Amino acid sequence: MGYSDKVIEHFRNPKNMGKMENPDGVGTVGNPVCGDMMKIYIKVEDGKIVDAKIETFGCVAAIATSSMTTEMAIGMTIEEAKELSRQEVAEALDGLPPQKMHCSNLAADALHKAIEDYESRQT
């Protein structure tokens, strides 16, 4: 079926889209099967994500989950952000059509990769 109003709202007015100068961590996920791609940038202070930006090449759900994932991630501790799952993102968007669940997976994966990148820079 169609997208929820929340999804459309985030698609219409996506938050935190674009590049970031001097990020503390960057995560890129791409899907070799269908070609979607996301690149997320995070800024971390005192173990907390204080800013996030994301670039997305993908469908409406991918753009909306990008927007929602970054919104949710900002303000979270690194540990909390590691736990952020696609279900939570999808729920926050009042659900996604079943065939679009994988898009929210991409955004969460990208975030987790950015955290990995951040952590690897700390040592």
Added chain:
Amino acid sequence: MAYFDHANSSPVDERVIQAMLPYFREFYGTAGLELGHSKDIAALTGLEEARKTVAKSLNADPRAIVFTSGVTESNNMAIRGVAVANKGSGRHIITTPIETQSVLQSCKRLEGAGYEISMLDVDEYGLIDLNQLKKTIRDDTILISVQHANGEIGTIQPVEEIAEIAVKKDIMFHTDATHTYMRVPIDTESFKANLISFDAHRIHGPKGIGVLYIRRKTRIHRVLEGGDEERRLRPGIENIPAAVGMAKAIEIWEPNENEHVLNLRKYLEKKLKESLTGFTITGHPENRAPHIFSMVVDHVEGESMLVHLDMLGYSISTGSACSSKTLRGSHVLRAIGLPPEVSHGSVRVSFSRYNTETEIDGFVEELCGTVERLREFSPLTSGVYFANEEEDNHHHDLPEDDW
């Protein structure tokens, strides 16, 4: 605001609706008996007049016209019906990878039943190579099925030449003319296809009615079992109101209509060249269905373009993987060699008598705005395309239908 998805389906013309109404209200009989009661006779007359109109549009005998429920059924009947009727002389079928699903899936089904299917190659425009076709023909080839025009990229195949090749070898030739019927002249006196599929809802007729033209002496069996309707080739009570509607849609087709949509297409091309950057027209530049424009736009994904444009009141379509249920993307765009990140940006705009240049002006403006907006945050704009090396299963964890 404008509807630009006529290759998908078109609005039913009011005159068609008016022509159909009496067949719901007054002439609700069936066409089974020539000596039935007056309700049946009226229905039969309507149906047979409709058949004559369809036949005339192809310069064919009315007996060659079999009404079906649409192109899907016509294609199934053509392919599976010919396969069954000819299995004594062979089990080899030739087709192309850019056919519509009803052709491809019919072939696949036959493959499972011991038939052999050869897929011809298509070039970047989607065109087949006649030499390859000739080389692919074998003694046991019974059927060639090649579409007239492609629904996604508009490319017209050299079907007249294919028909000649097939006739010489006494092989049945089927063509799916969904996207050319009424738009590109088809004269069955000179064009020797055995079987031609088309339907009504793309020419401002109703849904649920199609035709399989069957040339005399074509070796074909029915695929549905039942009564004597449609010369026993397609049993089941005919959809008489829809057949009458289809005939009306044909009758009201104006001679200048195809020129009108062709001009609109050229106008759109010109406008886009003036104002949009980073796009490539797909399909053959000249040899194409007049009403189908198609392109790929760099760095943006089709479903997000489609939804964004829809919010602005414009209906288009895309072959992007993201917009398909299976997330596999268009088999046509894959077959013409486009990698997924490119076919993601596909857009099809298809016109009808109702569209105007003013609509195109508005559309181009909104399209450019949409593309610009989506490109702003596309990671591809900076030129790097990244795909995970490891096998990624996101697109395979599709949920079961929860019915």
